[in-house]
Amino acid sequence: xxxxxxxxxxxxxxxxxxxxxxxxxxxxxxxxxxxxxxxxxxxxxxxxxxxxxxxxxxxxxxxxxxxxxxxxxxxxxxxxxxxxxxxxxxxxxxxxxxxxxxxxxxxxxxxxxxxxxxxxxxxxxxxxxxxxxxxxxxxxxxxxxxxxxxxxxxxxxxxxxxxxxxxxxxxxxxxxxxxxxxxxxxxxxxxxxxxxxxxxxxxxxxxxxxxxxxxxxxxxxxxxxxxxxxxxxxxxxxxxxxxxxxxxxxxxxxxxxxxxxxxxxxxxxxxxxxxxxxxxxxxxxxxxxxxxxxxxxxxxxxxxxxxxxxxxxxxxxxxxxxxxxxxxxxxxxxxxxxxxxxxxxxxxxxxxxx
Amino acid sequence: xxxxxxxxxxxxxxxxxxxxxxxxxxxxxxxxxxxxxxxxxxxxxxxxxxxxxxxxxxxxxxxxxxxxxxxxxxxxxxxxxxxxxxxxxxxxxxxxxxxxxxxxxxxxxxxxxxxxxxxxxxxxxxxxxxxxxxxxxxxxxxxxxxxxxxxxxxxxxxxxxxxxxxxxxxxxxxxxxxxxxxxxxxxxxxxxxxxxxxxxxxxxxxxxxxxxxxxxxxxxxxxxxxxxxxxxxxxxxxxxxxxxxxxxxxxxxxxxxxxxxxxxxxxxxxxxxxxxxxxxxxxx
Numbered sequence: 001x002x003x004x005x006x007x008x009x010x011x012x013x014x015x016x017x018x019x020x021x022x023x024x025x026x027x028x029x030x031x032x033x034x035x036x037x038x039x040x041x042x043x044x045x046x047x048x049x050x051x052x053x054x055x056x057x058x059x060x061x062x063x064x065x066x067x068x069x070x071x072x073x074x075x076x077x078x079x080x081x082x083x084x085x086x087x088x089x090x091x092x093x094x095x096x097x098x099x100x101x102x103x104x105x106x107x108x109x110x111x112x113x114x115x116x117x118x119x120x121x122x123x124x125x126x127x128x129x130x131x132x133x134x135x136x137x138x139x140x141x142x143x144x145x146x147x148x149x150x151x152x153x154x155x156x157x158x159x160x161x162x163x164x165x166x167x168x169x170x171x172x173x174x175x176x177x178x179x180x181x182x183x184x185x186x187x188x189x190x191x192x193x194x195x196x197x198x199x200x201x202x203x204x205x206x207x208x209x210x211x212x213x214x215x216x217x218x219x220x221x222x223x224x225x226x227x228x229x230x231x232x233x234x235x236x237x238x239x240x241x242x243x244x245x246x247x248x249x250x251x252x253x254x255x256x257x258x259x260x261x262x263x264x265x266x267x268x269x270x271x272x273x274x275x276x277x278x279x280x281x282x283x284x285x286x287x288x289x290x291x292x293x294x295x296x297x298x299x300x301x302x303x304x305x306x307x308x309x310x311x312x313x314x315x316x317x318x319x320x321x322x323x324x325x326x327x328x329x330x331x332x333x334x335x336x337x338x339x340x341x342x343x344x345x346x347x348x349x350x351x352x353x354x
Numbered sequence: 355x356x357x358x359x360x361x362x363x364x365x366x367x368x369x370x371x372x373x374x375x376x377x378x379x380x381x382x383x384x385x386x387x388x389x390x391x392x393x394x395x396x397x398x399x400x401x402x403x404x405x406x407x408x409x410x411x412x413x414x415x416x417x418x419x420x421x422x423x424x425x426x427x428x429x430x431x432x433x434x435x436x437x438x439x440x441x442x443x444x445x446x447x448x449x450x451x452x453x454x455x456x457x458x459x460x461x462x463x464x465x466x467x468x469x470x471x472x473x474x475x476x477x478x479x480x481x482x483x484x485x486x487x488x489x490x491x492x493x494x495x496x497x498x499x500x501x502x503x504x505x506x507x508x509x510x511x512x513x514x515x516x517x518x519x520x521x522x523x524x525x526x527x528x529x530x531x532x533x534x535x536x537x538x539x540x541x542x543x544x545x546x547x548x549x550x551x552x553x554x555x556x557x558x559x560x561x562x563x564x565x566x567x568x569x570x571x572x573x574x575x576x577x578x579x580x581x582x583x584x585x586x587x588x589x590x591x592x593x594x595x596x597x598x599x600x601x602x603x604x605x606x607x608x609x610x611x612x613x614x615x616x617x618x619x620x621x622x623x624x625x626x627x628x629x630x631x632x633x634x635x636x637x638x
Contacts, residue, residue, distance in 0.1 A: 059599040059600055060599060062599075062602065063598055063599050063602070066602070086602075166600070167600075206585060206586075209585050210502060210585075211501075211502035211584055211585050212585050214580060214581070218581070221475070225479050225480070225481055225482075226480065226481050227479055227480050227481070227501070227502075340600060340601050340602060341601050341603065343600075344596055344597075344600045344601040344603075345411075345413075347596070347600070348413055348588065348593060348596065349413055351585070351586070351588045351592075352413050352416070352417060352586070352588045353586070354586065
C-alpha cells in the first residue's frame with residue numbers, strides 16, 4: 001500500500017512538473033525554414049520561453065490539430081486559404097486578439113486580406129507572416145524558353161519535367177490552359193468539369209514527366225541533380241538554387257504565378273497564448289523579419305523590413321517579376337469546403353494512370 | 355502464493371492499460387469512424403458506403419491488387435536474394451566472422467529508412483554514382499534510367515526488408531544438424547537433392563515467418579514507393595494517407611485501413627494454407 005502511495009505521488013509530481021514546464025515552453029507547428037535557429041535563440045534569451053519546433057505542411061497541420069481538437073501546439077502556421085473552411089467544420093483555432101498583435105509593424109493591405117479570408121462568423125483566425133509564389137524553376141541553360149505553366153506538358157522538355165502532384169498544380173494547369181479556376185469557386189459543378197479537363201491534360205502529359213517531387217528537399221534535389229530542367233516550385237527555393245547554380249532560376253509563368261500567404265494561427269487549446277503573441281510580434285519585428293527573408297527568400301508581412309533586406313534579395317525579385325508579372329499573380333482565395341474531395345480523386349487518377 | 359498472485363496482477367495492470375489505451379481504443383475509434391458517412395445533407399450517418407467505395411471505384415481496388423502483387427513478388431525476391439546469404443552465414447563461414455557479418459547487415463536498419471533511401475537516390479540517379487561509373491568506363495553512352503522507376507522502388511523495398519527474411523531463416527538453419535547433410539551426402543544424394551529434400555523442408559518455418567514479416571512490411575510501406583517509386587507508383591498506403599491528409603476524409607481512410615488489414619491478413623492466411631503451414635508452428 002505504501003508503495004502504491006509512493007507511486008501515485010511520484011506520478012502526480014511528474015505530471016505537475018511537466019505542467020509547470022509547459023508554461024515556459026512554446027510549441028511551434030511550422031514549415032521548415034520558418035523559424036531560423038538564430039531567431040529562436042534570440043527569442044529564448046529575450047523572453048525566457050523555451051521553443052519546441054515541429055516541421056509540417058498544410059495538410060499535416062490540419063490533420064494534427066484535428067486529431068487533438070486543437071491541442072498539442074501553441075502556435076501554427078497554415079496558409080491563409082486553408083483556415084476558414086477547416087475552422088467552420090472543426091473548431092481547431094481560437095480567435096486572434098488584435099489588441100495583442102503589434103499591427104503597426106505590419107503591411108496593412110496584407111493584414112486586411114488575411115482578416116477577410118480567414119474570418120468565420122465575424123471572427124478572425126490568422127495574422128499574416130510571409131508570402132511567396134509558386135511558379136517554375138528552370139535550368140535556363142538547358143531550357144531557355146520555358147516560361148509558362150503549359151511548359152509542364154510541353155513535348156520539348158520530355159523526360160525533364162517534374163512537379164508536385166497536389167492541388168496547386170491542378171490550379172496552375174487550369175491557368176496554363178487559359179481557364180480561371182478561382183472564378184469557379186462558387187460553382188462546384190463547373191469546377192468539377194474543369195478538373196476533369198485538367199485531369200485529361202495531365203494524364204496526356206504524363207509521358208513527359210520525369211517524376212513528381214513530394215517535398216521541399218526532393219524539389220531541390222531533382223533540378224540540382226539534373227534529373228529535370230523544368231519543374232514547378234516555390235520562388236524562395238528557386239532563388240536559393242540560383243545562388244549555387246546561376247543557370248537555375250525562378251520564373252513567373254506567363255499565365256500567372258500562384259500567390260500564397262502563410263500565417264500565424266493559435267490552436268484552440270494552446271497552453272501558452274501569451275507566448276504565442278510574443279512569438280508573432282517577435283518574428284514580425286522588422287529586423288527579425290528581414291533576417292528571415294534574407295535567409296529564405298520569401299517576402300515578409302513586416303512593413304519596416306525592407307530597409308534591412310540584402311540587395312541580392314531585391315535583385316531576385318526584379319529578375320523574376322516584371323511589372324505585368326506582379327499584376328498577374330493569382331492569389332489563392334479561401335478554398336470552399338468539399339473541393340478537396342474532388343481534387344483528391346483527380347490526383348489519384350493521374351498518379352495511377354499509365 | 356497469494357502474494358505472488360497480487361504482484362502478478364499489479365504488474366499486469368500497466369501492460370493491459372497500455373494495450374487498451376494505445377491499441378484497442380484507437381482501433382475501436384477508427385472502426386467506429388469507418389462506418390460513419392457524411393450524407394448529402396452534411397449529416398453523419400451509419401453506413402457501409404466507405405467500404406463500398408473501395409469496390410465501386412476501380413482506382414482503389416486496382417491499386418490494392420497492384421500493391422498486393424508487388425508485395426508478393428518482393429517477398430519472393432527477398433527469399434531468392436537472402437537464402438544464399440543466410441546459408442553462407444550459418445553453414446559456411448566460421449562463427450566468429452558470421453557474428454560480425456550479421457552486424458554489417460544490421461547497420462542499414464540503424465541509419466533509418468529515409469536516409470538509406472536517399473542514399474539509393476544518389477546511387478541510381480541519372481547523374482548518380484552508378485551511371486557516372488558506367489559512362490566513364492565506356493560501357494554505356496547515355497545514362498540508364500533507373501531512379502523513379504519500378505526497378506528503383508523494388509530495390510528500396512527489398513533493401514529495407516531483407517534483414518527480416520534473413521534472421522528467421524538463419525535461426526532455422528542454425529538448428530539444422532550438419533550431420534544430416536553429411537549422412538545424405540554419404541548415402542550418395544546429389545547437392546540438389548540435399549537442398550530440396552533436407553535443407554528446404556527444414557527451413558520452411560523460418561522462410562514462412564520471414565515471408566510473412568516481409569510481406570506485411572512491404573504492403574504497409576509508405577516511404578520507399580513514395581520516394582524511389584516513379585510517377586506511376588501509387589501504393590495503397592498512399593491512398594490511405596491521401597484520404598486522411600489531403601481529403602480530410604478520415605472515415606474513408608479508416609475504412610481503407612481496415613480493408614488493408616483484412617485483405618493482407620487473408621493473403622497471409624491463404625499462403626499458409628497453400629504451403630500447408632500452421633501459424634503456431636511458424637511462430638516458434
